[in-house]
Amino acid sequence: MKTVAHQALDAASVRGVTYADARVVAIRNRSLTTKNGRVGHASESESLGIGVRVIADGAWGFAASADLSRAAVEAAAARAVEIARASARVKREDVRLAPEPAAVAEWTTPYKVDPFTTSVEQNLDLLLKVDAEMRACPGVTLAETGMNFQREESWFLSSEGARIHQTKYSTGAGYTAYAFAGSEIQKRSYPSSFGGQWQNRGYELIKEMKLVENARRVAEEAVALHRAEQCPEGVATIILDGSQLGLQIHESIGHPIELDRVLGMEANFAGTSFLTLEKLGNLRYGSELVNVVADARQEHGPGLGTFAYDDEGVAAQSTPIITNGRFTGYLSSRETAHAIGAVRSGGTLRAESWNRLPMIRMTNVSILPGEKPMTLDQLIAATDDGIYMETNKSWSIDDKRYNFQFGCEIAWEIKHGKRVRMLKNPSYSGITTEFWNSMDAICSRDEWTLWGTPNCGKGQPQQVVGTGHGASPARFRNIRVGSAYQGS
Amino acid sequence: MLTKEKAADIFDRIRRFSSADEVEAIFTGSRFALTRFANNAIHQNVEEENSIVSIRTNFAGRTARATTNQFDGESLQRAITASENLARVQTPDPDLLPMPTSEEANAAGEGARATRFFSQTVAITPADRAEVVEGIVSVAGKHKLATAGIYSTSESGEGIFNSRGLANWHRQTLAEVSITMLADDSSGWQKLNSPDVSNLDSIRLAETAAQKAVESAHPREIAPGKYRVILEPAAVLDMVGFMFWDYSGVAILDQRSFLNDRIGTQVFGENINISDDAAHPLQAGSPFDGEGMTRQRVQLVENGVVKRVVYARATARKMKNSEYAGKVGLIEPTGHGFPLPNEVGEMPLNIVFGGPENPQSVEQMVASTERGVLVTRLWYIREVDPYEKIVTGMTRDGTFLVEDGKIQRGLRNFRFNQSLISMLSNVDTMSAPVRACGEESFDMVTPAMKVKEFNFTEATKF
């Protein structure tokens, strides 16, 4: 595969490019689901190809081919150069890449059990056990489970001499119980919704998730929601569980700090950002307790945004994003680093596969746990009057990332430090910086989990990649609740 | 590019390699190019060529799928083995049907229709795309705006072959342009696609987007609440797209559809008529479904009454034997299934809204509005409530206050929380349906709509 990448670089360089890189990527995936006691789908897939990225006449070109014959690879490289010269017809300034030492490296995600060595029977057996547990609960009308494994092997070579061979594994699983009755559909998911929990690990993650052990409780909650009161409309103190806080970080911190959005490069689709350049180092993003990092290093944990090198050969880094409430960093790339006066890329460029151009993506954008020991139970006990919300049900935010609204699957009213009753259809909304400035407590390390969001979409053509978000439960004051059902 | 003949050869090899009772192969081949621009310059410019074969094997009630994009013997053999291994370990599913024969799949006609393949779209080069972007940038320059967007062209072939003799193939082209024009505190947007590149007038779209950016400058915030709202076609389709997952037999059987207990009743206003019609001249896409069955025209909604839903083959049989059989209207395979195996069954993907008796243009809707809001585009729409079909989202890129029959000024963007049932029960006026595309749902043939009591719940900061 290294030879194939070399052929591409050689074919580009004879055509007079000032920079070229080639990525050969081989992806293998297994996807299994069940529904109401039967297999929903069982599939495996493989995809292999090369993407060639060049700068010619000061502008970018990219071409990708699934055909790895010498002729096809050289044709792809030539096409990338032709495309770059066409790009140069409509340019304002030449592309400038921040310098980066050319790395020569080998790296593989640390794992205990290669998930592809586990049998499909074993995988389906576990999912069907979970399914049976859920459906044993009267009132459950639909039970769905899913499990996914991915192995991505890539060879990155650049005209500057980088030679990087990486293999990344990711594993995910989760399930949902639905209860339809009267004129209402309620649901509960575990460990999180929309695909469950995902990390860059092997099958050991599945074993640790206690999937079967939680299925009955989750199903019972789905049914119990039909008897719960509607979440009130008004202003309240709220506590969010770690998975919901992870998604809140993704939408209201992770996306607005993407420097390509800030610079207008995503204006037509994903949108721009309220975090204009003059806010760096100046904006009070959140309260003193809010500390957020973007960390791709293995030391941060096995998140979906963990790697050794990004897809333009920049080593994994940790960037302080919010430091004691102050906005301190963006997600950047070699092309964009100069816009914030940085001498080096933050190392966040990633592509969905061989056939996509790498772009700025969240790595693991995580809120650091509180330093003072505090469990979720202690946080609830320390709350006089509030609402505790768990597991995302809907999410929406405007194209500059100011106004958001989230719905959760379930909530409990808190009175005098105790959960007093279940509430259905909870939602909350607000403005990003006002929200983060209202955070007045966060649980400590033992409540902190590195959650995975497998489905983050960005770019044209759209690319879906996984991102990581470490979080522990936290409390927010004076938050608008119930607006999702207002007026209906 | 993958052709039907080449795919047929590969399928012959697959058949020889496989020991399954039945085998099916779905092929997709495409050449896709996209030029992306922002800040009045091309900043990303890509092209890819890929071909995929997805192999399904059947063993007496057990089925699974494996996919590869490499067609050498070893890769094909590996995919077949993977598919067979995934299938063999399952417990037999009594609802799994034998694969359709060619006669069964094409019984409703092969969907003969005008071509969706245009050589002028195939012929577009990187230099041609740059020239179109130059034109759009010059419009931005004329209005002192910054522009961002895409211009893309593609050709694709897709086909399905099975061991019972089915061999269906479809090829088409698609060209698409999407343009955002940005001023200091406002923006405007237009997007259009067509199989025939000559249907895209990018300069006219750029001018419209620019006009919206200019006219919505210095937006003012007004209080959220219930407003009379004029939704342009892209805004309509991005919202209503969220309900079509529910027009599916499997969704009814799984009790996750908002149409459970509602089929045959007056769900929407009497002026709402919706069909699914893959053969409609303004539609694009393949004439057959994931099992190779001809996509038939289905009248989903007639005068506001939901008449029926769509079915894959197995779903229709299951529904006929279910407790819902007498309550869901006509039950028959309609050619809307997804490739098997899957858990969602089927869905209508070629939605066509019926035209009103007295179509009104957006300009006429504005002229007849005393006070209301004109919406260009919606964004980040998500479902809040699955049974009342409440969806939330934001307005974007051109939101205007209409008073006394005129566009008065730009408004800061709103968040809405709106039930689709009540929205489609409150449609005052509609334009003639057009082919429209957005970002949150699939392309449709849909009108602009003027809607009463549209529920804005919050305003944002711009």
Ligand SMILES: [Zn+2]
């Ligand atoms: Zn995202």
